Amino acid sequence: MATGEPRTWHYGLVAQWWAEFNLDGPEIEFFRPYVEAGQPALDAACGTGRLLVPYLRDGLDVDGCDISPDMLALCRERTEREGLVRPNLFAQALHELDLPRRYRTIVLCGGFGLGGHREHDVEGLRRLNEHLEPGGLLVLDNEVPYADRHLWPRWLNGGRDDLPRAWPERGNRREASDGAEYELRSRLVALDPLAQTTAIEMRASMWRDGMLVAEEEHVLEMTLYFTHEIRLLLEQAGFVDVRMCAGYEDRPPTGDDDFVVFVARKR
Numbered sequence: 001m002a003t004g005e006p007r008t009w010h011y012g013l014v015a016q017w018w019a020e021f022n023l024d025g026p027e028i029e030f031f032r033p034y035v036e037a038g039q040p041a042l043d044a045a046c047g048t049g050r051l052l053v054p055y056l057r058d059g060l061d062v063d064g065c066d067i068s069p070d071m072l073a074l075c076r077e078r079t080e081r082e083g084l085v086r087p088n089l090f091a092q093a094l095h096e097l098d099l100p101r102r103y104r105t106i107v108l109c110g111g112f113g114l115g116g117h118r119e120h121d122v123e124g125l126r127r128l129n130e131h132l133e134p135g136g137l138l139v140l141d142n143e144v145p146y147a148d149r150h151l152w153p154r155w156l157n158g159g160r161d162d163l164p165r166a167w168p169e170r171g172n173r174r175e176a177s178d179g180a181e182y183e184l185r186s187r188l189v190a191l192d193p194l195a196q197t198t199a200i201e202m203r204a205s206m207w208r209d210g211m212l213v214a215e216e217e218h219v220l221e222m223t224l225y226f227t228h229e230i231r232l233l234l235e236q237a238g239f240v241d242v243r244m245c246a247g248y249e250d251r252p253p254t255g256d257d258d259f260v261v262f263v264a265r266k267r
């Protein structure tokens with residue numbers, strides 16, 4: 001399914017949607033104590049700064065990186081609007097990460113497995129390890145493959161016969177702060193249970209004063225990882241003392257948790 005570069009959809013109108021509507025969530029407070037306890041920190045795949053901006057607001061020493069210059073531009077705009085210290089933001093893919101600083105903490109929230117290349121994920125973890133100071137912590141979350149009740153049945157034989165799906169008639173439509181309306185519609189294109197990869201297409205539209213002014217299509221390819229696979233990948237990348245907790249609570253995960261968070265230490 002995946003060849004060449006990572007395929008992700010966090011560009012253009014999708015990036016604008018993130019900047020406008022994805023500002024909150026339990027992840028911000030969950031990851032915060034790790035950043036507070038270990039600075040400087042890196043918010044890897046920081047996007048439009050959902051975590052990064054509140055941390056900067058509190059005076060924490062955090063850099064950001066992301067594959068999408070569009071997400072980073074909107075992140076920078078937000079820091080400027082809020083009059084925050086100008087953050088170090090780097091437009092780099094995780095598997096090509098090459099930054100000037102070393103960190104005591106790296107957080108990776110919602111960013112592992114995106115792009116569709118297992119070998120990129122392996123190299124990404126190795127590079128994240130390389131960017132930590134000895135004893136530094138990587139904290140990353142993962143949505144378990146069986147969390148999505150629509151996707152999970154498609155792992156079964158016969159469950160993929162109707163792929164690619166047709167576009168839905170309507171999507172999720174919301175009004176932005178400047179009065180523009182945004183709509184995201186997505187459709188499942190492929191799922192490969194052997195490779196554990198999936199491809200989802202997104203059609204993003206924007207209206208002003210009732211007129212459609214922009215429409216774009218993007219594809220997201222993802223590798224779907226099981227919990228113990230990630231633990232092994234972390235160990236293979238040079239991490240030790242890998243601890244797991246339920247997302248986003250300080251307790252061990254159970255089979256009923258949709259998200260698992262890994263806390264791994266560089267030797």
Ligand SMILES: C[S@@+](CC[C@H](N)C(=O)[O-])C[C@H]1O[C@@H](n2cnc3c(N)ncnc32)[C@H](O)[C@@H]1O
Nearest residue numbers: 010045046047050066067068093094109110114
């Ligand atoms: C789900 S968003 C999460 C953003 C942010 N961490 C948050 O929690 O709000 C995923 C982010 O990962 C970035 N991303 C996807 N693939 C990447 C890669 N291979 N290397 C670096 N960033 C990547 C996307 O551009 C996007 O900003």
